[in-house]
Structure formats: C-alpha cells, structure tokens
Amino acid sequence: MSGFASWIGGALGWTLGGPIGAAIGFAIGTAVDKATSKGLLLEPPKRGSRQRRKRTDPVYEKRRRRISTTQKKAQTKSGDFEVSLLVLSAIVMKADGEVTTSEKNYVRDYFVKMYGKERANHAFQLFNGILKKEDLSTRQICQQIQLYMDHSSRLQLLHYLFGVTKADGHVSEEEVELIETIAGYLYINDRDYQSIKAMFYNPVDSAYKILEIDKSVTNDEVKKAYRKMAKKYHPDKVQHLGEEHVKGANEKFRQVQKAYEQLQKERRF
Structure with a gap:
C-alpha cells in the first residue's frame, strides 16, 4: 500500500x-x-489515543470555499x-x-x-x-x-x-x-464537441466537422480554418500536463491534418 x-x-x-x-x-x-x-495494514489507533480531531469552524469553511471559487x-x-x-x-x-x-x-x-x-x-x-x-x-x-x-x-x-x-x-x-x-x-461549445466527435464516428462530411466549417466555405476559408484548428489542438497546448499527455494530444492534431488533406484532395487546391 x-x-x-x-x-x-x-x-x-x-x-x-x-x-x-x-x-x-x-x-x-x-x-x-x-x-x-x-492483513496489509496495521490496526487504526483506538479511541483512547492522544490524537485529537481538529474542530472545523463552519463559518470559516464557508468563507474558505467562497474565496476558493473566486480565485483565478x-x-x-x-x-x-x-x-x-x-x-x-x-x-x-x-x-x-x-x-x-x-x-x-x-x-x-x-x-x-x-x-x-x-x-x-x-x-x-x-x-x-x-x-x-x-x-x-x-x-x-x-x-x-x-x-x-x-x-x-x-x-x-x-x-x-x-x-x-x-x-x-x-x-x-x-x-x-x-x-x-x-x-x-x-x-x-457545440462546434468543438462535434469536431472531436467526428474524429471517432466519421459522419457524412466529417472533415468539415473536424475543421468546424460548412461545405459552402471557400478554399481560403478552409485554409484559415485549418490554421485555427491546428493551433487549437496543437500538442503544446497541453504541455503543462506532462510529456505523456503531449503524446496523447498528437492524435487530435493528426486528425485535423488528415481532414485538411482530405479537403485539399477533394477540392484540388
């Protein structure tokens, strides 16, 4: 233990x-x-132990919680x-x-x-x-x-x-x-939700959903959307979680690249 x-x-x-x-x-x-x-742990101390439980002031606790929720x-x-x-x-x-x-x-x-x-x-x-x-x-x-x-x-x-x-x-x-x-x-938001969902369920026009755009957009708007999503899902965004999570975030980033390459091929630009 x-x-x-x-x-x-x-x-x-x-x-x-x-x-x-x-x-x-x-x-x-x-x-x-x-x-x-x-039998892996020792018995807990009996009630006669000198250890005392700290009393919790309910007023202080309420104030502490209120302060914590307003902190950055x-x-x-x-x-x-x-x-x-x-x-x-x-x-x-x-x-x-x-x-x-x-x-x-x-x-x-x-x-x-x-x-x-x-x-x-x-x-x-x-x-x-x-x-x-x-x-x-x-x-x-x-x-x-x-x-x-x-x-x-x-x-x-x-x-x-x-x-x-x-x-x-x-x-x-x-x-x-x-x-x-x-x-x-x-x-x-719903666009982010649908984008990530499309990475797993491959709905119709999934590439558009992953890039959070409609089929009616221009090629320039596709390029702009790709740059935006590549920035949003870049693995460096979760670097503070540790190297192990940077590796996990690479999957989302690859899906964005794949969606963009698919639209490049379909639209021939």
Missing part, C-alpha cells in the same frame, strides 16, 4: 476538495479496506488531469448500465501507455474503487473540473471519453448523450 499512498499523494491537487475529492476518498477507503482485510483558475497539473480522467471514465462507462471488460481494458491500456505499468496499476486500483461508488454527480464533478481546468485540457478529456465509448465496439445512445451533457457542463 505504500506505493499506492505515494501515488495518491502525488496525484491529488485541487481534486482533494469538492465532489471529485469525495469520489477519490471513497475509492481510497475501498482500497484500504481491501488491504486491511488481507490554476493551471491543471498532470495528477489532477489523471484523477479527472478516472472519475469521468467511470461515469461514462456506467451510463448504459454495464461496465464491460473491453472498456476497463481501454482505461488500463491508456494509463499504461501514458504513465507506465506501475503507475497504471495504482490508477486502476483507484479506478475500481470509483466504479463502486453509486452517487457520482456528473454535474457537480464537471463544475469542479471546469472551475480549475483550462480549455485545452478539457478538450483532451472529451477526446479521451469518446475513446472509452468505442472501446467495446458498441456505442450506446446513453453514452453519447452523456458525453454531450458532460461537454456542456465543461463549457465546451
């Missing part, structure tokens, strides 16, 4: 509070209970993005009432690819605990993420969630509708 505890310590920042903190706390408790049942949005760190992925993945996977092995494997494989096997194992241990929590509030969790996470990181979250829905080869309407709801809660 020491490795797990160390990983948790390094992973949590602004996620310690709010609904995400509650979900993570539940998951940690589940992991601790499991370890205790196997902090730049998201890798660990905060990581646990946000886990919580939102759990919500989406449970949308259709069934969590498949393929979906769970997608999460594990993604974390192995991004963070390495050891860190992925710790993340998946936490993820299993989150899946067991029944009362996850999608709206409250997304509000916390939107409050602290920059726009580029939220777009990366959305891209990942679409990958989760396709992991088992079956995409339910409930899952897609939930992701659209999540996008709204995260303040991601």
Whole structure:
C-alpha cells in the first residue's frame, strides 16, 4: 500500500476538495479496506489515543470555499488531469448500465501507455474503487473540473471519453448523450464537441466537422480554418500536463491534418 499512498499523494491537487475529492476518498477507503482485510495494514489507533480531531469552524469553511471559487483558475497539473480522467471514465462507462471488460481494458491500456505499468496499476486500483461508488454527480464533478481546468485540457478529456465509448465496439445512445451533457457542463461549445466527435464516428462530411466549417466555405476559408484548428489542438497546448499527455494530444492534431488533406484532395487546391 505504500506505493499506492505515494501515488495518491502525488496525484491529488485541487481534486482533494469538492465532489471529485469525495469520489477519490471513497475509492481510497475501498482500497484500504481491501488491504486491511488481507492483513496489509496495521490496526487504526483506538479511541483512547492522544490524537485529537481538529474542530472545523463552519463559518470559516464557508468563507474558505467562497474565496476558493473566486480565485483565478490554476493551471491543471498532470495528477489532477489523471484523477479527472478516472472519475469521468467511470461515469461514462456506467451510463448504459454495464461496465464491460473491453472498456476497463481501454482505461488500463491508456494509463499504461501514458504513465507506465506501475503507475497504471495504482490508477486502476483507484479506478475500481470509483466504479463502486453509486452517487457520482456528473454535474457537480464537471463544475469542479471546469472551475480549475483550462480549455485545452478539457478538450483532451472529451477526446479521451469518446475513446472509452468505442472501446467495446458498441456505442450506446446513453453514452453519447452523456458525453454531450458532460461537454456542456465543461463549457465546451457545440462546434468543438462535434469536431472531436467526428474524429471517432466519421459522419457524412466529417472533415468539415473536424475543421468546424460548412461545405459552402471557400478554399481560403478552409485554409484559415485549418490554421485555427491546428493551433487549437496543437500538442503544446497541453504541455503543462506532462510529456505523456503531449503524446496523447498528437492524435487530435493528426486528425485535423488528415481532414485538411482530405479537403485539399477533394477540392484540388
């Protein structure tokens, strides 16, 4: 459990509070209970211990929360993005009432690819605990993420969630509708939502949707749209999350390039 505890310590920042903190706390408790049942942890101190619980002043706590919500949005760190992925993945996977092995494997494989096997194992241990929590509030969790996470990181979250829905080869309407709801809660506009969705579902005129333009635009407008989207989805936008996420963001960037090349070929310019 020491490795797990160390990983948790390094992973949590602004996620310690709010609904995400509650979900993570539940998951940690589940992991601790499991370890205790196997004799991996010592018994907790008895009630006669000299340790005292700190009293919480409700007035102070209310004021602290009010101040925190008005503070400038902090730049998201890798660990905060990581646990946000886990919580939102759990919500989406449970949308259709069934969590498949393929979906769970997608999460594990993604974390192995991004963070390495050891860190992925710790993340998946936490993820299993989150899946067991029944009362996850999608709206409250997304509000916390939107409050602290920059726009580029939220777009990366959305891209990942679409990958989760396709992991088992079956995409339910409930899952897609939930992701659209999540996008709204995260303040991601419809054009950005449709752009990322088109990277996975290849609708008619998907190249136009990815570049967020209509078929009626001129060639010059296609070029302008490409430059705009290439800038929006450039991997450097999530560089603050760590090198592992820069690699993950390359997929969105490649899709934009592919869409532009397709239109170049179709329009012959």
